[in-house]
Amino acid sequence: MARTQGSHSDITGPRIRAAALRLFARHGFAAVSMRQIAGEVGVQAGALYNYTPDKQSLLFELMRDHLQDLLAAAPKAAPGDTPLARLEAFTRFHIRFNTERPEEVFIAYMELRNLAPENFREIEALRTAYEGRLQRILRDGVEAGDFRVCDPQIAAYAVIAMLTGVNTWFRQGGRLSLDEVETLYWDMVRKSVAS
């Protein structure tokens, strides 16, 4: 990847973020050096600082962008949707969205303790907002008499943990297709909150 001098601001920025994403996911934030990231991109370490004030900002922006994408893409309830239909949509969405972005998801779960305090608060707020979507579905389902859930907050934690766990074993082209995985998990989620 040796390069001579030149100006490539329009492509270097995204390439830096992509390299940081891959390296942070594989080796962990603390174990990756700015020199490694620069090496992947094909520039010298000093050049990174034209694009990020420091290593911490690189991590924070990867996590923030991922969670903002997650919230923007999460299914919205249409009038007339039953809680059961909304729960199925949430379940399938969560599995599909997360398995499409294993590196972003891994970082968002593993690197929370490497965030500066103010950055941590912002990321936590985004995560809490997402969990709130599922809690809302469960509470509505309980009110409607469709679900039996003693504690909707805990049930939301339990369902999200179960679904996010797919990323620890699922591989494209493996024994099960994504559709089959969605259906297996939806079967368990549906029963776990059933009356």
Next chain:
Amino acid sequence: MARTQGSHSDITGPRIRAAALRLFARHGFAAVSMRQIAGEVGVQAGALYNYTPDKQSLLFELMRDHLQDLLAAAPKAAPGDTPLARLEAFTRFHIRFNTERPEEVFIAYMELRNLAPENFREIEALRTAYEGRLQRILRDGVEAGDFRVCDPQIAAYAVIAMLTGVNTWFRQGGRLSLDEVETLYWDMVRKSVAS
């Protein structure tokens, strides 16, 4: 913690492991220095090398000991136990054992990528053995007609992910007692594999 010279081999070893456990769990393996560990114990960095050949071994032994304890403590099936009773015992055991050791559990999940390859294989074998215990219960329950689970391997992953997730939010002295948490999760697990 300033200390003068002296011999304390019988207590220094455990104190080093305890300090490494706490620091690795809080800041991550790669972000913790041998000097930090030594500082917590009250010795100089060089003294650590009387107890461990290197930093990697410190991590590996913490993870190995934790998983060996887990396997040794996991409930064994007695003749005549129904699959349902065995699944309840497993569920309650997993929650109780893990919430009693949040730092060990955290490290065992978060620091896998910092293990040397041969150490990784040994840790993975222990984890697989534990997952196999739950798979056995589920398969027996399906054969007996007590459970309806399309894919026992995936169902085992799903249940373990759900249960391990308790550690991300549970705190001693919080809104719910451990008994209440066990019962809430057992209710969901039981239903999720029900016929």
Next chain:
DNA sequence: GTCTATAGTAAGATAGAC
């Protein structure tokens, strides 16, 4: 068994040339 001291390396970030 612990200390002090240090070898040897690598980190994050910056300065100034081009």
Next chain:
DNA sequence: GTCTATCTTACTATAGAC
């Protein structure tokens, strides 16, 4: 916008005195 060079700091691990 990128390079080379460097500042400053910190790291793992070891050597030898006590």
